[in-house]
Amino acid sequence: MNHLNDINTLIACKHCDTVANSPTLTAGESALCPCCGYTLFSRKVDPVNRTLAVSLAGLLLLIPTVTLPIIGVGVAGKYNDATLIDCIMLMINADFYIIAFSVFLFTIAIPSVRIFSAFYLSYRIKTKQLSTSLLTFYRSYHLFDSWTMIHVFFLGVIVSMYKLISLDELIVGSGLVSMLLLLFCSTLISITLDQKLIWDLLEHELEPKS
């Protein structure tokens, strides 16, 4: 068998280990595993420009999401609001370090790294400056896939609002609006980013030098 020669045309399913010939797709199509039915890879429409736009918006939204108040409540004439930073600081002051660290990691640190890698990669591809350091960057993007929890935090805020609805005053902060938009951008990135295209590009461009 001469599978050595055409190893680059093969694709393996990471869920069931089935090997298939990599099909040529047009933009917007997906290749499914013949054995277990999961998506092997998909070709995205205009991936670089779209990812660049969405991730830039996401990066800008990170600042108001972290610094602006998420919700505010008023009880008996007193008013108090909280930002994402306040949540973390309060947990540190109450000696719940693990909670403070997890909230910081899952809602600020990891999403930021993920959005920044998407932005930096698309920018470098757009301006055709590819280097081996991008490999490390792109690997980190894959590592953090199951650790972004902005969506869970957003639902958490909604649930808290339900719990606090009996109080005198309940105000939706601008931080929550910005968080919703950030959530939207972060979800869009996984839709617009063409993983296979980037890997193929990196492999193709970096091979002669190494």
Add this chain to the structure above:
Amino acid sequence: MNLNQKAKALNLGCCPCCQKVNEMTERKQRCSRCHHQFSQRKPYSLQYTFAWTLAAIVMFIPANIYPMMVFYTLGRPEKSTILEGIASFIQQGHYPIAFIIFLASFIIPLGKIIGLLILLYNTKSYSRISKKKQTQMYHLIASLGPWSMLDVFVVAVMAAVVNFGFFTSIEAGAGITYFTLMVIFTIFAAESFDPRLLWDIERRNTNDR
């Protein structure tokens, strides 16, 4: 190249990071494309998954015994565990929210632990459930992971916003740390499981016949 041939049988390995098919020369080698070090299967996948699941079970107990949240009204503390918090929602008539929290902080973690144990068992002994169903089950377990953090975030937000000193305030309880650790352990358990092991056993069985 005929369909349904497994990469392992062809001495090929799929890079878990970039999905490039590599020819395996060593048990552990670097991917030719992304330079990530990998093996044909995640090394010690079953041992790691079992250890993390066991750790999660241990954490599940204190997470449900100790209070998640302490509610102070005029200096008087009122502690509530996960299940007590859900019960108070039902009493107030907030059924959808009670259901969401019950799902996120009780059913999902418990379901993940039981599901992983079933999958672990199925990699060792042949199961009548189709391999496709089992892979779907694994995906469900892996994708539901982060949602269990819901209650932790709720307490973090409430503690930060309801902070009026003596008059009324909310503080996190000891249970929240155990609960967070349990959620993180179940995510680690799901991450260390290799769904391809589920398909390996089928191949072994058909070869025997």
